[in-house]
Amino acid sequence: MLQLGSVFPNFKANTTIGEIDFHEWLGNSWGILFSHPADFTPVCTTELARVAKLVPEFEKRGVKPIALSLDNVKNHLEWTKDIKAYGNLPNVTFPYPIIADESRDLSVLLNMLDLDERDSKGMPLTARAVFIIDANKKYRLSILYPATVGRNFDEILRVIDALQLTDKHLIATPADWKQGDGVMVQPTVSAEVVAEKFPNAKTFELPSGKCYLRETPLP
Structure with missing residues (x-):
């Protein structure tokens, strides 16, 4: 079982851009x-088209997207024509690789099989997993959807923004936070450090009398 903060497993795989070593492909980027x-x-076609359109947003954040599907590379390459047509991207090179996982080895390794959704042969389908990996190859976040439910990529961009921001500052993001909103000072930060680093922080008065809810403008 993968644990947050652990090194994300490395692997070699055939993709639409040739064989890759995952950690080497990532380089110093997030993924x-x-x-x-x-x-x-x-559903998959709509998702891959959406990510293709969002590639500039991922690039702004230093993030490389890569997809995985159980078919072979030849099918992946044919499929990208449909994806580009659906996404109204017919005249561009497909902007990110797709991994071929015909053997299901990666799906098993990363615990991505959906036992409730099965193919025509009765085999469990690969679930719609999302893994976010940082520049140190650490596993930072995952979201696991059933095969029948499409993903929300605006939410994925939001959590990348939150992860990258909280890596830089002693803050945490509150419920429904989005870029530009105020943030919370981490409860482990002393009052002296708050006064120095977050002079505009507001402490909420609570029935418990505890001073742990401290909101501050975005650093």
């Missing part, structure tokens, strides 16, 4: 690995 049950399927 988002997202998986799919099969090629030429409706």
